[in-house]
Amino acid sequence: MKILYLCTHQIHNLTPLFRKISKNKKINFKVLYWQRILADYHDPEFDKVINFGIDQFSDYKYHCLFNKEKTKYDLSFIFKLKVLIKLFLFLLKEDYDIIISHGYSYPNIFALILSKIKDKKTIMRDISYNLGERKIIFKYVRYIYYRLANIFIDNFWTIHSLNEKFFLNFGANKKKFYFVDHCQGEYETLIYNNPNLMLKKNNFNKKYNLPLNKKIIFFAGRFVERKNPIILFKSFVESKVSEDWILVMAGAGKQKSEISEEIKSNNIRNVFLLDFQSQQSLINFFIFSEILVLPSQLGDTHGNIACEAAQFKCALLLSNMVGLHPECEKDELGLVFKYNDKNDLISKLEEITSNKKKLFFYQNNAYKFGKQKTPTNSAKLIFKYFGIEN
Numbered sequence: 001m002k003i004l005y006l007c008t009h010q011i012h013n014l015t016p017l018f019r020k021i022s023k024n025k026k027i028n029f030k031v032l033y034w035q036r037i038l039a040d041y042h043d044p045e046f047d048k049v050i051n052f053g054i055d056q057f058s059d060y061k062y063h064c065l066f067n068k069e070k071t072k073y074d075l076s077f078i079f080k081l082k083v084l085i086k087l088f089l090f091l092l093k094e095d096y097d098i099i100i101s102h103g104y105s106y107p108n109i110f111a112l113i114l115s116k117i118k119d120k121k122t123i124m125r126d127i128s129y130n131l132g133e134r135k136i137i138f139k140y141v142r143y144i145y146y147r148l149a150n151i152f153i154d155n156f157w158t159i160h161s162l163n164e165k166f167f168l169n170f171g172a173n174k175k176k177f178y179f180v181d182h183c184q185g186e187y188e189t190l191i192y193n194n195p196n197l198m199l200k201k202n203n204f205n206k207k208y209n210l211p212l213n214k215k216i217i218f219f220a221g222r223f224v225e226r227k228n229p230i231i232l233f234k235s236f237v238e239s240k241v242s243e244d245w246i247l248v249m250a251g252a253g254k255q256k257s258e259i260s261e262e263i264k265s266n267n268i269r270n271v272f273l274l275d276f277q278s279q280q281s282l283i284n285f286f287i288f289s290e291i292l293v294l295p296s297q298l299g300d301t302h303g304n305i306a307c308e309a310a311q312f313k314c315a316l317l318l319s320n321m322v323g324l325h326p327e328c329e330k331d332e333l334g335l336v337f338k339y340n341d342k343n344d345l346i347s348k349l350e351e352i353t354s355n356k357k358k359l360f361f362y363q364n365n366a367y368k369f370g371k372q373k374t375p376t377n378s379a380k381l382i383f384k385y386f387g388i389e390n
Helices: 015-022 077-093 106-117 136-150 160-169 187-193 201-207 229-238 256-265 279-288 304-310 325-330 342-354 356-373 375-385
Strands: 002-007 028-037 041-043 048-050 061-070 098-102 121-125 155-158 177-179 215-222 245-252 271-274 289-294 315-319 334-337
Touching: 015 028, 015 375, 028 077, 061 077, 077 106, 098 106, 106 121, 155 160, 160 325, 187 279, 201 279, 215 229, 215 279, 215 304, 215 342, 229 245, 229 256, 229 271, 229 342, 245 256, 256 271, 279 289, 279 304, 289 304, 289 356, 304 315, 304 356, 315 325, 315 342, 315 356, 325 334, 334 342, 334 356, 342 356, 356 375
Parallel strands: 002 028, 002 098, 028 061, 098 121, 121 155, 155 177, 215 245, 215 289, 245 271, 289 315, 315 334
Antiparallel strands: 041 048
């Protein structure tokens, strides 16, 4: 069985999964990338060069249509046209049985159409949730595009309820759905290979200049409008959360300077701004944090870091624009607030920090949930789909 997995570029939470799949010798697995991005690359929303600290290319087979190393990924219309030509020529020559597309970009859809003509099995993996707001004309164009694309797809790999709804909204047949958890992180492997990554609490506090004996509410990510960090900052500062708690915000982006200025001008002592953190350094933030907050607004999707933090027993506080929020409520992983509603966020911050018993309950549930979000578990589900023993 020869499988192609089609991606626009290297994605840090997918490469660990590719390694796990490739260990199974009963399948011939190859990832087909549009382009080759350096580990140190410029992220436009972080607005700086970052490195997630994940080995992007070891222990699995891959091919890059454009193999020249880049510091920025290119998803422009013109580049997609170039990709389309190379992709067409590659697939004409390549021997494969199954193709999995990661997303609905038009070169990928043409790849699926060509694959159907070649009588190959086609699978769609897309983590969209359809939660954004769009103009009427774009809604109709998008609706027609997805409906037509879905004609050429044999199966849809889904993640959670809102993702299923996304596919259903564009005419996909639920009988063609198969649930595959969207795995996050390679933490088990990172810790196994280097146990010294795990710091003692005192050493952790000293390294990041954090006060002792404080409970941490953690935000990590891009300081941009889509991620909505300013509402979290303002809500925490205006709340009546106990002095036992601090807010730690790690990352980079255009809105970070605004928060920094507020902290300095108002001499705020319970909010700490830190730089972007790699997968290795995030381990300790997850270990020593009690709550992970994602205050995202329109335009965000799954909430990858929520699944990462859950693996380390962090309770979750999510806006209702995070794709994972129905599961957060259903499985009682934490609390959900209405996006851009500062009063609701303040209320939820006060609620989740004031009830130790309830917080512990959320943390335990999150930990159980997080165990499903590993590359190992996702690979098992994929092997099951293909009828292959693990």
